[in-house]
Amino acid sequence: MDVAERLAQLALFADLTPMQVEAIAHSFEESVFQADERVLRRGLSGGNFYVILEGEARVVAGDRVLRTLGRGDFFGEIAALTGETPSADVVAESLLRCLMIPPQELERLLLERPQMMLRLLRMEARRLQTSGEWQA
Amino acid sequence: MAGVAPPFPPGDYDVTVVGSGPGGLQTSYWLRRFGVQHAVLSRDGAPAGMFQRFPIFQRLITWTKPDAPVARTTREYEWYDHNSLLADEPELKALVPGFMDRAFDLPSRSEMEAGIAAFANKAALRVRYGCTWESTRYDGDRVVLATTDGDYSSRAVVFAVGVTKPWFAAVPGLEHGAHYVDAMEPERYADRTVFIVGKRNSGFELAQGLLPWARSIFLASPRPVQTSALALSPLRVRYLHPYDEYARGGPGTYVLDVAIERIDRHANGFRVVANGTTWDGRLVLDVDDVIAATGFQTPMGDLPRIGLVTVNDGRVPALTPFWESVSLPGVYFAGNASQGAKGLAKRGAGASSTAVNGFRYNARVLAQHIAETLNVRTSEQAPIADLGSFLLHELSTAPELWVQKGYLCRVVGRGRTGLVDGGVLPLAHFLDSRDGDAAAASVEVDERGAIVPTIYVRRAGEISEHLLTPHPLHEYSSDVYTKEIEHVLRQLPA
Numbered sequence A: 001m002d003v004a005e006r007l008a009q010l011a012l013f014a015d016l017t018p019m020q021v022e023a024i025a026h027s028f029e030e031s032v033f034q035a036d037e038r039v040l041r042r043g044l045s046g047g048n049f050y051v052i053l054e055g056e057a058r059v060v061a062g063d064r065v066l067r068t069l070g071r072g073d074f075f076g077e078i079a080a081l082t083g084e085t086p087s088a089d090v091v092a093e094s095l096l097r098c099l100m101i102p103p104q105e106l107e108r109l110l111l112e113r114p115q116m117m118l119r120l121l122r123m124e125a126r127r128l129q130t131s132g133e134w135q136a
Numbered sequence B: 001m002a003g004v005a006p007p008f009p010p011g012d013y014d015v016t017v018v019g020s021g022p023g024g025l026q027t028s029y030w031l032r033r034f035g036v037q038h039a040v041l042s043r044d045g046a047p048a049g050m051f052q053r054f055p056i057f058q059r060l061i062t063w064t065k066p067d068a069p070v071a072r073t074t075r076e077y078e079w080y081d082h083n084s085l086l087a088d089e090p091e092l093k094a095l096v097p098g099f100m101d102r103a104f105d106l107p108s109r110s111e112m113e114a115g116i117a118a119f120a121n122k123a124a125l126r127v128r129y130g131c132t133w134e135s136t137r138y139d140g141d142r143v144v145l146a147t148t149d150g151d152y153s154s155r156a157v158v159f160a161v162g163v164t165k166p167w168f169a170a171v172p173g174l175e176h177g178a179h180y181v182d183a184m185e186p187e188r189y190a191d192r193t194v195f196i197v198g199k200r201n202s203g204f205e206l207a208q209g210l211l212p213w214a215r216s217i218f219l220a221s222p223r224p225v226q227t228s229a230l231a232l233s234p235l236r237v238r239y240l241h242p243y244d245e246y247a248r249g250g251p252g253t254y255v256l257d258v259a260i261e262r263i264d265r266h267a268n269g270f271r272v273v274a275n276g277t278t279w280d281g282r283l284v285l286d287v288d289d290v291i292a293a294t295g296f297q298t299p300m301g302d303l304p305r306i307g308l309v310t311v312n313d314g315r316v317p318a319l320t321p322f323w324e325s326v327s328l329p330g331v332y333f334a335g336n337a338s339q340g341a342k343g344l345a346k347r348g349a350g351a352s353s354t355a356v357n358g359f360r361y362n363a364r365v366l367a368q369h370i371a372e373t374l375n376v377r378t379s380e381q382a383p384i385a386d387l388g389s390f391l392l393h394e395l396s397t398a399p400e401l402w403v404q405k406g407y408l409c410r411v412v413g414r415g416r417t418g419l420v421d422g423g424v425l426p427l428a429h430f431l432d433s434r435d436g437d438a439a440a441a442s443v444e445v446d447e448r449g450a451i452v453p454t455i456y457v458r459r460a461g462e463i464s465e466h467l468l469t470p471h472p473l474h475e476y477s478s479d480v481y482t483k484e485i486e487h488v489l490r491q492l493p494a
Helices: A003-008 A018-027 A077-082 A103-112 A114-135 B022-033 B109-122 B201-210 B227-231 B241-247 B335-340 B356-373 B387-397 B399-403 B427-432 B479-489
Strands: A029-033 A038-040 A049-054 A057-061 A064-069 A089-092 A096-101 B011-018 B038-042 B133-139 B142-147 B150-159 B193-197 B216-221 B253-266 B269-276 B282-287 B289-292 B331-333 B408-414 B419-426 B438-445 B451-459 B462-467
Touching (some): A003 A018, A003 A049, A018 B253, A038 B427, A077 A103, A103 A114, B011 B142, B022 B109, B022 B335, B193 B201, B193 B269, B201 B216, B201 B241, B216 B241, B216 B269, B241 B253, B269 B289, B331 B335, B356 B399, B356 B419, B387 B399, B387 B408, B387 B438, B387 B479, B399 B408, B399 B438, B408 B427, B419 B438, B427 B438, B427 B451
Parallel strands (some): B011 B038, B011 B150, B193 B216, B193 B289, B216 B253
Antiparallel strands (some): A029 A096, A038 A089, A049 A096, A057 A064, A057 A089, B133 B142, B142 B150, B253 B269, B408 B419, B408 B438, B438 B451, B451 B462
8 A cells, every 4th residue: 555545544634635645645755663663752853743654652751651642643743833842752652654744844734735734623622632531 | 707716605694785886885895894794795797786877867966076175085075075985994985086077076977887896896895796686584583595696694684785676656557658767868759748757856867868859848746846855955956957947937848746647558659647736637648758757666575575664655675773674683774775764854854875975874884783783893982082072073074974964973972981982873873772871963954954063962861952053164163162062061970
């Protein structure tokens, strides 16, 4: 399965036309990580936005695992959009394959594809809701 | 020489290197230097690999300046010469400029080939030529290569087989066209309409070569040309006339953002049906020729069958920061395929591992890593008297850092008697290593494209990052920087 086919199956890209998905697949690179390899590092500038195509990752603060992420999930969006450095590490839980979108490209992509921005916003809202429930 | 047996008969070796292009030769040179027993096999009959034939329009896109403000035998000269292989011995350094006729500051294909072959010859690098790797298996933790000459069993294998196998994108009907490697002499395209699939190096190289001949040229792929990326690409040095003509509205050359639905062959040529990716609409074009400039892949043989994980649509192996397969232990890649290690890719910036200038450093770091992993050698760590000035000197002059931006870094750690030079390492490895307190310098590119010297401090497992202010002459030895770096390095315990 090529990258465009993998992307077309994910919720984040569900409202885009096949041509738009293909353009995204050709515009950004895949990245593959071994289990336990760090993908996003706390405190470091220039982190990318990642969409998981295959495998799982964990979000880690110190020794605490905050969340596990799987296919179709994404991470790095907060640092990429705010210009701040990530507040947690993201570590590959298994062999992990991601689409990697550089931070300076993410804003342009979301403005060009507002359907994708809306999807991202909804998924982000659901995450906030869930983390609120945890605290409650 | 007739009657002389070829080197490296089948058998057991610590390491087997496959390939006799610049990646294989550079790896073999450093393995020998670090005392690692190894065999080198090549299916070719002579060194220099792809430079025996490519690039087809005969001119490289990586520069070498024959005259520079520093001597050719210095480490700093490597920064001016992106094509020669590396060596410790002065007589083996900077061999490519000696072959250049200076028509350009970019060597021709034959000049490059001569430079690489001279390196193999002068360094007396032994290669078993005409020996083809056929299949791969594990025997316990040893990797066994079956070849046309017999089996080679090793603790580690380094594949330096390039990214040389023509790759066709998954476009229905594209297989009816020619691939870049089969493109004819430019004059054969006189007065023809040529549709080139692909807008990367080989696509633009072809279009540039055909500009004086073809009636019209279409360059097409789904991804728009990124002018900001092109501004930093070696491609712009040579092949941007087609894009320039199109951007300024010149007729006959078109750079299209389209996904190709299908390519049909008919009696007089081809019909291409394509849909816009950055614009709404459809194009139906009748053309005389279709050429796939969709690039190349690593010739991986049977490695995917035994579990090699790949990246970039299956075109290159997915690699760790030390260029080992993420899925096949003991299987390493050197040369152009070392691009399968992405490193930190901060702000999406990739390493320079697709060209000799970058992968020659990868080869040295890889050979040292293998020597240490196999317990053949422990690196000698020279004492560092003044940490700040050492790192600032590296940031001003180290060709490894300036070529492999954001991928390689210079490390200073703590030895038994004080600070010691930890050598050049992949930055991702340094950041994730738990080897104690240390500092590292790397050269990176920020979101505006400015080159930024960066210092990392690792203390009690925690990393802090410090971006120094860029200097227009890349000169980092003044008092301003000395004070800045001393402030940063205060975090390290005395």
